[in-house]
Amino acid sequence: MRSVYYMSMLLLALGAAWSSCEKDDGPKALRNDMIKKTDGPNLVGNEIEFAYVMAVPGSKLDAAYAEASIAGAAGTGFDPNSYHTGSTGQDIGVPVATDCTTEGGRSQAVFIDTLAATLRYRYVVPEEARGRSVSIVFSCKAKNGETVSYRVPDQKIARMYMRKGIRVTSDDRCYISIRNMAAYTLEEVRSQGLAGEIDLIYHYRKVAGIDYGHVLLSPGTEAEYLEGAVVPEGATHVSKVEKQVYTFDRHLVIDAKNEVSAGGYSFIDDIDFETYNPGPALSFVLNMAKCESVWVVGADGKHRAFLQVNSVTNGGMTISMKSYAM
Amino acid sequence: MKIYGNSVRVILLSLLALVWSGCSEYPMDDDGLLITDREECDMTSFDLLGSDHRTVFVKAPVIDNEALTVTGTVKYGTNLAKLKPRCGHSIDALITPKMGAWTDFSNLDAPLKYTVVSGNRQVRKTYSIILTVQAKPQ
Structure with missing residues (x-):
């Protein structure tokens, strides 16, 4: 009885093996x-x-x-x-x-x-x-x-705009417009009547005992933070600015070998601008460093930007930004 | 047959052991935390993070477990209205109100308070978070 059982199982196994070895000619069409x-x-x-x-x-x-x-x-x-x-x-x-x-x-x-x-x-x-x-x-x-x-x-296709490699220099090309995604000199701001479009002033200052260094200041922020920076006549915007470290946009990288994220790579998309809530943000950020970034909400609340620092030198930074009009 | 009987016994014993080990002697609170018999409720570390998720303290704050205070100096330019507190505490203790959310610390004259509650939920210590801001540069 047992041998009949084993024979049946053997035949079944052989049958299964045979059927699985049927020749497969693969796809025949394009x-x-x-x-x-x-x-x-x-x-x-x-x-x-x-x-x-x-x-x-x-x-x-x-x-x-x-x-x-x-x-x-x-x-x-x-x-x-x-x-x-x-x-x-x-x-x-x-x-x-x-x-x-x-x-x-x-x-x-x-x-x-x-x-x-x-x-x-x-x-x-x-x-x-x-x-x-x-x-x-x-x-x-x-x-x-x-x-x-x-x-x-x-x-x-995203609605946002992007511009990479904007060079800013302290006390020179330091007036940033997120709407225009550009940095201007004081002369350009005056001659082109851009004072009302300046959202941030880049400034660099070493201060003993304080993390100051590379700063981004709203033209209309408190006077003590603006010390040493020249505010163009008529530039009064108070933008909301918030520093980020672990939000790192891969699109904004210029030199991938030297720009390494602390918290991995991500992408800022339209929805991030639409949903970003600055809350009680300040109107300045201090001590910016390479690979750090900031959210900026313009004084009108309509224009928003995400700025990322590509590189820094004494008295200068190269930044890239994405901007979005709500 | 004897082998079969032994196997059943082993499986049953294993199941019993599993059921027994899964039953803790401690009840759980509403947050799923065990209520144990520990009485310690000290705050062992404290930190405040800025929007960049980095500490805003110039140096580690001082925790006084007698006076129940946490005293620290935050960096010049810190946004006191949006800070995320976090702390370490005794085993099985909990913190109330909960930390980890953006919190307004801007009223320096009215320090925020956090209570550490022991594992047995019977002992409570309320710490005041006393902040000063680093002096502005000259």
């Missing part, structure tokens, strides 16, 4: 897929990079296409290379396509001689897409006439 390589919010002027993969068994790829609902800015289009990773982690490109062109919202790449490839497509976000959604549809045609397509989930 197929495609996509991943988005860029992370963080989509900003005007920045690239959004996608990797579009296509394969066709028994034929060759003919051409790949990308159709964007809003034409990308200069630089938008397919990269003719297919990449693999080298021994040290670097991308190594192998040309697989030619005739990579972009006209209006349509980009194309014509393949040289391949049946499978991953092409990178870069969409450079144009100004007209600010605050809107962009749809992109990838498609591929094989030489046997087959076609296939992939619709990318709509890409929301």
